[in-house]
Structures are given as structure tokens and as C-alpha cells.
Amino acid sequence: MQEPPESDRGGTPAPPDGADRAIPPGRAAARRPAPGGRLARATLVLLVIVAAVAVYGWLELRRDLRDLRGETAERLGAADSTLGQLRARTSDLDNALRDAQAKVALLEARLAESQSQQAALEALYRELSPSRDELALTEVEQVLALASQQLTLAGNVQAALAALQLADSKLARLGRPQFTPVRRALAADMERLKAVPYVDVAGISLKLDQTLAGIDALPLARDERLPQPAKTPPAADEPRWRRLAHDAWDELRSLVRIEVSDRPAAPLLTPQQDYFLRENVRLRLLAARLALLSRDERAFKADLTAAKEWLDRYFDTRVKNVQTVSATLAQLAGTPMAADVPDLARSLEAVRALRAAGERSDAPESRPARAK
Numbered sequence: 142m143q144e145p146p147e148s149d150r151g152g153t154p155a156p157p158d159g160a161d162r163a164i165p166p167g168r169a170a171a172r173r174p175a176p177g178g179r180l181a182r183a184t185l186v187l188l189v190i191v192a193a194v195a196v197y198g199w200l201e202l203r204r205d206l207r208d209l210r211g212e213t214a215e216r217l218g219a220a221d222s223t224l225g226q227l228r229a230r231t232s233d234l235d236n237a238l239r240d241a242q243a244k245v246a247l248l249e250a251r252l253a254e255s256q257s258q259q260a261a262l263e264a265l266y267r268e269l270s271p272s273r274d275e276l277a278l279t280e281v282e283q284v285l286a287l288a289s290q291q292l293t294l295a296g297n298v299q300a301a302l303a304a305l306q307l308a309d310s311k312l313a314r315l316g317r318p319q320f321t322p323v324r325r326a327l328a329a330d331m332e333r334l335k336a337v338p339y340v341d342v343a344g345i346s347l348k349l350d351q352t353l354a355g356i357d358a359l360p361l362a363r364d365e366r367l368p369q370p371a372k373t374p375p376a377a378d379e380p381r382w383r384r385l386a387h388d389a390w391d392e393l394r395s396l397v398r399i400e401v402s403d404r405p406a407a408p409l410l411t412p413q414q415d416y417f418l419r420e421n422v423r424l425r426l427l428a429a430r431l432a433l434l435s436r437d438e439r440a441f442k443a444d445l446t447a448a449k450e451w452l453d454r455y456f457d458t459r460v461k462n463v464q465t466v467s468a469t470l471a472q473l474a475g476t477p478m479a480a481d482v483p484d485l486a487r488s489l490e491a492v493r494a495l496r497a498a499g500e501r502s503d504a505p506e507s508r509p510a511r512a513k
Contacts (some may be wrong), residue, residue, distance in 0.1 A: 275499055277315055281308040281323070282492045289485045294435070298482065302334045305488070319495065326491040333483040340478055342433060348473060349430045352466055356419050356426075359466065360457045418455055422448050429473075438478040445474040 288304035291297040309327045312320045379387075429444035449470040456463045 274315065274317060274319075275496065277311060278323075278492055278496050278499070281311060282489065282496070284308045285485050285489050285492060289489065292482050292484060298334050298337045298339075301485065302331060305331045305334070305485070308488075323488065323491045323495055326488040330483065330485050330488050337482060338477060340433075340436075340476065345433055345473055345476060346430055348469055349426050349433075352469060353423055353426050355462065355466065356423050359419075359452070359463050360460055361415060361418075362455060362457045418451065422451055425451070436478060436482065441476075441478070442474050445470050449474070 284304045284307060288301040291300045291304075305327050309324055309331070312324055312327075425444045425448040429441050429448070432438075432441035432444060449467055452458075452463065452467050452470065458464060458467065
């Protein structure tokens with residue numbers, strides 16, 4: 142590549158004499174246009190692009206930061222409101238906790254007092270009781286007496302069975318051979334109690350409660366509303382006077398209605414009688430529940446039958462909920478109950494006989510002979 146002439150280089154003066162001799166290759170290369178000029182321009186353009194990208198990214202980052210700050214502020218506001226609610230709830234919980242702690246402290250004090258009284262009674266009982274076996278027999282007799290009262294008063298077979306099992310387990314832990322007749326009597330009474338048919342007292346009571354809750358919503362028979370008779374539409378070409386006469390005739394016919402029914406007329410009740418009727422049905426159902434708890438089958442069925450008769454007589458039996466209540470009462474009235482609940486006389490007699498034998502053996506007149 143040849144060097145451009147003097148005129149092309151901006152009129153630079155000619156070199157002095159002797160300068161046209163051979164120029165070293167490195168100096169000739171320095172005088173040529175720098176091949177890195179394009180590279181510098183490309184680098185400059187690249188730097189400008191990078192700077193533009195950086196500025197754009199900085200702007201985007203700033204916008205994202207602004208959005209993030211806004212979202213953070215919103216979340217902090219929501220967190221503050223939630224924190225306020227939590228503080229209010231915490232305050233309520235603290236108040237409830239203080240009340241509960243006060244109640245627990247009171248219960249603990251009463252429990253400690255009852256425990257101290259029980260400990261004193263047990264200590265006094267141990268001092269008065271001559272032996273551990275007699276103490277066990279006394280406890281078994283008390284348990285059997287309570288179970289017998291449950292059977293007699295409430296017919297609670299499950300509670301009596303649990304009491305017998307508790308007494309038998311207590312005697313079994315002692316392992317005394319003299320307790321064998323008592324355990325044999327307990328086993329016989331437990332078998333008799335297990336043979337008693339089970340009555341779902343809780344389920345029947347729940348059904349009675351549901352029926353009691355819906356008594357006020359049952360419609361009476363006197364409140365029955367007959368459907369209005371269908372009116373025939375007049376013809377399109379019918380004269381106006383005839384249409385007016387037809388409407389007047391329909392109004393006159395609606396004043397008097399005759400119904401042919403296959404059931405007796407519903408009794409008319411005043412609002413006060415309506416109130417007392419519902420209260421009497423409710424009282425009958427409550428009496429039936431009490432009879433159920435006491436296992437009085439005759440009173441239970443009589444109360445349910447009377448309530449069903451009043452329901453069928455005074456209430457609208459065409460309504461579905463009245464039919465449902467009537468069917469429920471009929472179903473409950475047919476619930477079988479045990480005619481005779483067994484007693485615990487055998488177990489009580491066996492325990493009392495064993496205690497009497499122990500008292501005779503520990504009598505004062507028998508101790509000297511035993512001492513000899």
C-alpha cells in the first residue's frame with residue numbers, strides 16, 4: 142500500500158533532503174491510518190449501546206422498585222390491620238385465659254379441699270376398719286347398693302353392669318379364696334343384666350327433642366286452605382256485557398263454597414286454645430321422655446299415643462311435616478322395653494353374708510378363745 146502524496150495529506154511540507162531514503166517499516170506503519178480506528182468506533186458504538194441498555198435496565202429496575210415499594214406498603218398496611226386484629230384477639234384471649242385461670246385456681250382449691258377431706262375420711266376409715274378385706278367388702282357393698290338404686294329408679298342397665306364389673310375386678314385384684322361366692326353371685330347377675338334387651342335411650346331422646354322443637358311449626362287442621370277454583374277464560378268475541386255478567390257470576394259463586402270430604406270436620410280452636418293445645422302436646426312428649434329415662438314402658442307408650450291422637454285430630458295431616466311427626470311418634474311408641482329388670486339381691490346377700498361372717502369371727506367373745 143503506497144503512501145498518499147503531499148497534496149493529499151493537507152499540504153504538509155516536503156521532508157528535508159535525505160528524508161526520501163528508505164523509512165523503517167515500524168515508522169511507515171505509524172504513519173499509515175490506524176487500522177484500529179474502526180475498532181475504536183465500533184467499541185464506542187458498543188459502549189453507547191451498553192450504556193443505553195444499562196440506562197433502560199436502571200429505569201426498569203427503578204420502576205420495579207417503585208412497584209415493589211407500593212406492594213410492600215400495601216402488604217404492610219394489611220399486616221398492620223391483621224396485627225391489630227390479632228392484638229384484639231390476643232387481648233380477648235388473655236382475658237379469657239385470666240378468667241379460666243381464676244376458675245382453674247378455684248377448682249384446684251376445691252379439689253385440694255375435697256382431696257384433703259377424702260384423705261381424712263380414708264384415714265379415719267382405715268383406722269376404723271379392722272382389715273383390708275372388710276374394707277373391700279364394704280366398698281363392694283356400696284357399689285352394689287348404688288347399682289341397685291340405678292336399676293330400681295332409672296332402669297339403667299349399663300351403669301349397673303359397669304358397677305358389677307368394677308366390684309368383680311376389685312375382688313379379683315385381692316385374690317382371696319373367701320371371695321369366691323361373692324364373685325360367683327356377681328357373675329350370675331352380670332349374665333342376667335347382659336340378657337336385658339338394649340334400648341337406645343339417647344337416640345329416642347334425640348328424636349323427642351327434634352319433635353319438641355318443631356311443634357310450633359305444625360299447621361292446625363282449621364288453618365287448611367282450599368285451592369281456588371279454576372276460572373274459564375272468556376271467549377275473544379264475547380260481548381262486553383256478557384263478560385261483565387260472567388265475572389259477576391264468578392264473584393257470587395266464590396262467596397259460597399261446598400266441599401265434600403271423607404273425614405270429620407276439623408274442630409275450631411281459638412288462639413288461646415291453640416296455644417294450650419301445643420303446650421299439652423309438648424308436655425306429653427316431655428312426660429314420655431321422663432318415662433323413657435325411668436324405663437316406664439306403660440307411661441311412655443301412653444304419652445306418645447295421646448300426643449299422636451291429638452296430632453291426628455287437631456293438626457293438618459295432609460302436610461308432610463305433620464305426617465313425619467306422626468310416623469315418628471308411632472315408631473317410638475312401638476319401641477320394645479324390658480318388662481322386668483333384674484335386681485342385684487343375690488350379690489348383695491352374698492356380700493352381706495361374708496361381712497357378717499367376718500364380724501362374728503372378730504367379735505370380742507371369740508377373740509380369747511382364738512388367743513388360747
